Amino acid sequence: MSTSDDPAPLYSRVHAAIREAIREGRLAAGALLPSEKELEAAHGVSRITVRRALDELEREGLITRGRGRQAKVVEPLVSRIRTEIEEDLAAMLDLVRGTEAKVLSASWRLVDAPMRATLQAGEGEPVLQVDRLRSKDGKPIMHTRAHVPAWIGAKLDREALAGTTMLELLARAGVRIAGAEQAMRAAPCPKEVAPLIGLSAGDPVFIVERLVRDDRDRPIQHLLATFRWDSFSYRIRSTRSAAGRVVEISGAGHVGAPAEGASITRR
Amino acid sequence: MSTSDDPAPLYSRVHAAIREAIREGRLAAGALLPSEKELEAAHGVSRITVRRALDELEREGLITRGRGRQAKVVEPLVSRIRTEIEEDLAAMLDLVRGTEAKVLSASWRLVDAPMRATLQAGEGEPVLQVDRLRSKDGKPIMHTRAHVPAWIGAKLDREALAGTTMLELLARAGVRIAGAEQAMRAAPCPKEVAPLIGLSAGDPVFIVERLVRDDRDRPIQHLLATFRWDSFSYRIRSTRSAAGRVVEISGAGHVGAPAEGASITRR
Numbered sequence: 014m015s016t017s018d019d020p021a022p023l024y025s026r027v028h029a030a031i032r033e034a035i036r037e038g039r040l041a042a043g044a045l046l047p048s049e050k051e052l053e054a055a056h057g058v059s060r061i062t063v064r065r066a067l068d069e070l071e072r073e074g075l076i077t078r079g080r081g082r083q084a085k086v087v088e089p090l091v092s093r094i095r096t097e098i099e100e101d102l103a104a105m106l107d108l109v110r111g112t113e114a115k116v117l118s119a120s121w122r123l124v125d126a127p128m129r130a131t132l133q134a135g136e137g138e139p140v141l142q143v144d145r146l147r148s149k150d151g152k153p154i155m156h157t158r159a160h161v162p163a164w165i166g167a168k169l170d171r172e173a174l175a176g177t178t179m180l181e182l183l184a185r186a187g188v189r190i191a192g193a194e195q196a197m198r199a200a201p202c203p204k205e206v207a208p209l210i211g212l213s214a215g216d217p218v219f220i221v222e223r224l225v226r227d228d229r230d231r232p233i234q235h236l237l238a239t240f241r242w243d244s245f246s247y248r249i250r251s252t253r254s255a256a257g258r259v260v261e262i263s264g265a266g267h268v269g270a271p272a273e274g275a276s277i278t279r280r
Numbered sequence: 281m282s283t284s285d286d287p288a289p290l291y292s293r294v295h296a297a298i299r300e301a302i303r304e305g306r307l308a309a310g311a312l313l314p315s316e317k318e319l320e321a322a323h324g325v326s327r328i329t330v331r332r333a334l335d336e337l338e339r340e341g342l343i344t345r346g347r348g349r350q351a352k353v354v355e356p357l358v359s360r361i362r363t364e365i366e367e368d369l370a371a372m373l374d375l376v377r378g379t380e381a382k383v384l385s386a387s388w389r390l391v392d393a394p395m396r397a398t399l400q401a402g403e404g405e406p407v408l409q410v411d412r413l414r415s416k417d418g419k420p421i422m423h424t425r426a427h428v429p430a431w432i433g434a435k436l437d438r439e440a441l442a443g444t445t446m447l448e449l450l451a452r453a454g455v456r457i458a459g460a461e462q463a464m465r466a467a468p469c470p471k472e473v474a475p476l477i478g479l480s481a482g483d484p485v486f487i488v489e490r491l492v493r494d495d496r497d498r499p500i501q502h503l504l505a506t507f508r509w510d511s512f513s514y515r516i517r518s519t520r521s522a523a524g525r526v527v528e529i530s531g532a533g534h535v536g537a538p539a540e541g542a543s544i545t546r547r
Contacts, residue, residue, distance in 0.1 A: 042378075074515055111309075194517045199466035199486035199509040217484035217509070219466035242466040242484070247514075248341055250461045 027056045027066035035075055035086055046076060046084040068130045072224070073194065112147040112154065117209075119143045119171045124160065131224060132162045132232050141166030143174060146209055154244040156206045160235045179234060180225065191228040197221050197247055202239070210241050217242040294323045294333035302342055302353055313343060313351040335397045339491070340461065379414040379421065384476075386410045386438045391427065398491060399429045399499050408433030410441060413476055421511040423473045427502045446501060447492065458495040464488050464514055469506070477508050484509040 031052075034040040047055065052063045067084055070076045076084045121139040124132075134140050143159045159179055161169070168186040169179065180190060197220065204214035212218070219240040227233050298319075301307040314322065319330045334351055337343045343351045388406040391399075401407050410426045426446055428436070435453040436446065447457060464487065471481035479485070486507040494500050 073517075074513070192518055194515065196513045196515045197464060198513040199484040199507075201484050201509070217466040217468050240466075242468070246341070246463045246465040248461065248463045250340075251459055 023058050024062045024065040024069070027052065027058060027063060028069045030056070031066065031070055032073075032075060035070075040086050042086050044086045046086070048083070065130055068127065072131060074196065112149045114175050115146045115148070116171075116175050117144040117146055119174065121166070122160075128160060128235065131235050132160060134162050138163055141169065143171075143179065145174070149244075153210045153241075155238055155240045156209050157236060157238045159237075161233060162231075165233050183233065188233060189228040190225055190233070192226040192230070193223055195221060195223040199242070206239050210239070212241060219245050219247075221247075290325050291329045291332040291336070294319065294325060294330060295336045297323070298333065298337055299340075299342060302337075307353050309353050311353045313353070315350070332397050335394060339398060341463065379416045381442050382413045382415070383438075383442050384411040384413055386441065388433070395427060395502065398502050399427060401429050405430055408436065410438075410446065412441070416511075420477045420508075422505055422507045423476050424503060424505045426504075428500060429498075432500050450500065455500060456495040457492055457500070459493040459497070460490055462488060462490040466509070473506050477506070479508060486512050486514075488514075 031040070031046070040046065046052070046067075049060060049063050049067070052058075052066075053060055056063070067076065067078065070084075071078060075087055077087055078084050120142055122142045123137070124134070124140055124142070128134075128140070129136065129138075132140055140163060141161050143157075143161075145157050145159075146153050147155045147157065161179070165183065165188065168188065169182055173182055184190060200218055200220050201215040202210075202212045202218040206212075206218075207214045207216065210218075219242055221236075221238040221240070223234075223236050223238075224232055225234040225236075298307070298313070307313065313319070313334075316327060316330050316334070319325075319333075320327055323330070334343065334345065337351075338345060341354060344354055345351045387409055389409045390404070391401070391407055391409075395401075395407070396403065396405075399407055407430060408428050410424075410428075412424050412426075413420055414422045414424065428446070432450065432455065435455065436449055440449055451457060467485055467487050468482040469477075469479045469485040473479075473485075474481045474483065477485075486509055488503075488505040488507070490501075490503050490505075491499055492501040492503075
């Protein structure tokens, strides 16, 4: 929420300054950032503002903080590539085509400080948490937990959440989806989620985590989607066309025999 | 290898015909394909040629085959997006920046039929298999197994494989890298790989599997990269720019405390 006592503008300034330094190479991959104290002095802001800027940079994957919280510029293993897309962002974010949703819970919650910072929610301000289970052909394949800030939660028709995606409901309510970050990783299945998707705690899961922003760069949805490992793969294809190079991104759900079909080569 | 007794041209024709039918929607998502017998008759080819075309379609993620091998058009969970990129493909495929490689083995092998089909290698024709272990800051984080067809293997200086990437060596040898498919998924760690990357069999791993093609659409490398689950995440960012929408793809290795830094939100 953008209110006058919200530290967002200040923290944004610090965040943008450091991000620029990283992008331009003044802070190189692997370099240590100045300490929190030095950043406080350099930007004339409070420790809490510095930390919020660093939280944001860490969330974006630009820095990591180890023991002692000393921040370091991330060294990417994959080169960054940048490309323009024409497509509707909502289409790119649709992870759930062809699945049926069951709303497990939808309730207002007080969340921890990192999630508050992610959603730019003030202290003591509740956010809406929606848990859903998605099935394909009657078999549960993914669990999702969405958090949205209060001003977004107020626009959501909770009854409609079983029938359509949250982003589609928000688009209908006039929210303009303009940006997203998605991170994909493997992880051990958390014990709360495991029985819901037919796994044991610690079994592999494929996790897609994302943060969606509106056209004013405000966070509107944080989503954590947990897939059975045998039910999802994410594909990126690059081919030549007459017009140049084409990159195609898609994900496919594969319910059934583990790995078969999820693999490029049938093994 | 493109020799006159190679079934590639025939299988390619069947493959292209079915792919077109899927792309144009004549074969819809979820639809069953004609049986192998019907495809044989329709295209006037042998069963082995039909199977090779279906293997290729399955590898591309366009179809799946269940029990009884009845092929079905895949229903994507994520909408496909297509975009043009300017960047060098080699940069997009570089998964290993900042890691040190140790060559575990490099040897000529006879591989199974699916891998032969993937690499368009004839029966009885050996392929080069290269296993490497990659570490960052002295800690093993990924195992890779590459397979290349004989005509590519002959161009590789095996001594140089510890110092640089295989694709870079091939580019230096005049091979033109023109296309790639990558699939990412979670899986239980295979028991042969687990001790090499400090995991137990069955622990979660993040797998990147890819097939790289040259400018004549010939397969030049199949790679299976197995990452410790706590050491890699793949990120896709979409933001607005003055010029339009920008999509940025990157992966970052995070060695250290599990999940911290690998997560969008610090938890």
